[in-house]
Amino acid sequence: MRLTAKSSQAVVWLLALTPGLLALLFLNPSDFSSPGAVLNLLGRLTGIWGMALLLVAAGLCCRVPGFDRPFGGLTKLWQLHHRLGAVAFLLLLLHPLLLAFSAASISLPAAVQTLFSDRSAVIWGWVALLALMIFMAPSFSFFGEAEYQRWKFVHRLAGVTVVLGLVHTLLLSRTLPGAWGPVIWGLWAAAALFAISYRWVFSRWRGRQPYRLVAIDRPARNVVELSLEPRAAALRYDPGQFVYLTPTDPQLSAGRGEEHPYTLSSAPGERLLRIAIKDLGDASRALQTLTLDTEVRIEGPYGRFFPSPEAPPEPELWIAGGIGITPFLSRLRHCARTGEALNAHLIYCVQDETRVLFGEELRQLEAQLPESRITLHYFYREGPLEREFIERACSDAAQRFAYLCGPLPLIDRARGQLQGLGVPRARIVTEEFVLL
Structure with a gap:
């Protein structure tokens, strides 16, 4: 059975919520014995769910060609990734505050000690949270429109916060009882690590296919259509999909070695891959000056714009x-x-x-x-x-x-x-x- 975009997103949210739902199974009457106990419970749950959402969000960054299609394309998948990250961020901000309010029901010094303990687990938690605030800030429109390459560089560092957050979680060892904690966090962390490794190791060095520029058409003053010849296996794609293009021309004034998404303008089955590019920034402007026979790297295809060939046709x-x-x-x-x-x-x-x-x-x-x-x-x-x-x-x-x-x-x-x-x-x- 083929998953729809909504059902695919529902599966992801269920995976993200599973650790917290498991924690609910191990609650006992003492967790509801007083307002302070309830606040402590909520503080623990926000920490569990925030960490789980952060791990699942990291898992969605793998960018494996075809993985995005059940979600409606890579754009929709990244939007889901951003929503998961934003909710995780808010939950992790609430996590120490709720624990401190819980301790405040005992005394103010207890609340201060909860927030600023010299225990290594607490220190790692604060380091993770502060790093998350720094690395995720460019993703929010409140801070203004981000420059593309700067955003990509800063955002990828957010993976460091996942590691720091896991250190904090495992050192405390009280999110899930018994072996449940190591098993659940180990599985979710392994999935995130696989995704990050694929994205930044395998796809970067083996997933990019070499192409040679053999023709340049200029349908308008600030637009070029590049015709690319495969130097190995040709890319297989559907109409409406896009790829990441990475130029290697040393003569480029900007964008050399940078990847940018461009929609394919050629038809599947053509010998040459064609990509139409408009001058919309430094990198795309530099691509207007590419020289023939230069090599570019292509990664993809991604997206699911048009219906699949198996879908019944309609106007x-x-x-x-x-x-x-x-x-x-x-x-x-x-x-x-x-x-x-x-x-x-x-x-x-x-x-x-x-x-x-x-x-x-x-x-x-x-x-x-x-x-x-x-x-x-x-x-x-x-x-x-x-x-x-x-x-x-x-x-x-x-x-x-x-x-x-x-x-x-x-x-x-x-x-x-x-x-x-x-x-x-x-x-x-x-x-x-x-x-x-």
Whole structure:
């Protein structure tokens, strides 16, 4: 039985909550004998659940190709990872406070001693919590938008807090009785260690496939489409998936050795791998100057934008903005190449006629796919995308499954307009790269 995205997330949350649920089985009447005892119980439970959520969140960072698909793609998986981490962070902040309030029912010195004990277990706990606060701070919007590479570097150090937190947990040896503690924490820690090891050792050195740049097309002034030839086994992927690209060209002004996610624009089965890249920052700007025959490394594929080939076909509505045309271009190329039937209506949103990417090819693909249609939306003439425009362009939009890809403001607006037309949120699929 294939898991849905919701059931996959439910399984992850259940794994994260299991240690705390087990602890509930070993409660005794003394845990409820006084308000201080209840606070002590809550303090222990927040520590158990916070540590378990942190371990499970670490386990989701493995980035094994295909592992993300049951969750709806890597973006959705990382969003789950962030939610687990945020809840863990809040629980671990509450953990020492609740224990201190519990001790305060005895005396104020007891509360101070609970918080600032010179016991090694307590010291390791504070070191872990302070490190977690430092390493997770860039993940919260309160501190402003994070620079991508700086965020990745700082965030990966959060793995250190998992180790420190485990030291604190095992030294106290009172989270779960008997052998339950070492067994549960050992299993959850082993899973997290495997994920981290895969992510930073195996995938970094063996999971990246070498490709050679053999052609560069320039569909617009600030956009390139790189054609890459495999130097070993060719990547197998579905339309709409993305990869991490790592350039190795020593002449690059920025981004050398840095990985960044890019959606594939080629069709599965093509000899060459094609990736369309827009100048959106230092790294993507530098890639506009890549020289032929240089080598890049490709890791993936990731994502699950379109339905699986086994799913029954149904009419689709696509809304793209700017470089967000790439997953739809890949699907159109694939269907035209294979003769696969496609009933899709694409609304392509751009500023003006000069910003249309792959315009001539899109017209040719539309002609090859009689059940599909492409409508251009020009912001300078139409203004922001409105539901009236969607209805005029595609009269049965409310009955179609919707796929959105483009800048976040466009995705948010398009989602709102579609929901206003009566499209259920469950029938709206989005693809956006937010700190992957």
